[in-house]
Amino acid sequence: MARISTCLWFDGKGAEAAGLYTSLIPNSKILTNFGQTESGEPLVVDFELDGVPYQALNGGPLFKPSEFASIVAHTDNQAETDRLWNALTADGGAESQCGWLKDKYGVSWQIVPRALLKSLAGPDKAGAGRAMQAMMQMRKIDIAAIEAAYSGTSDSGG
Secondary structure: OOOOOEEEEEOOOHHHHHHHHHHHOOOOEEEEEEEEOOOOOEEEEEEEEOOEEEEEEEOOOOOOOOOOOEEEEEEOOHHHHHHHHHHHHHHHOEEOOOOEEEOOOOOEEEEEEHHHHHHHOOOOHHHHHHHHHHHHOOOOOOHHHHHHHHHOOOOOOO
């Protein structure tokens, strides 16, 4: 067991959320669950997302998830970005700006293509600025549009 992990507070459905998350992220798994809530749900579910430890706590309605903390998923291509985005916004999830979303459990995620980070940190500072402006207009990140903005072959963001 890891010495440090992130605990996510749920008002029920923590085991369901952990099951969804581990089904979406490669190299992920449910580790343990223990305790029981009044409704029969596990009180605590320990799980890993690509080796990073998390804990889902079915602690009740006292606290709600917020953007104060989010799970960041780095993606390698548009297909992976689309797959995660679509799965996490389904069934009551909500899109936000600049690659942010909330899933149906209220947990905030950032779906960040590595190509976005490459453009934002690229050696062409003007290109990085154009890529940033393009990103600021997006909900789900469009890698082709980011790369076009960086290279100056698109009028996205200026």
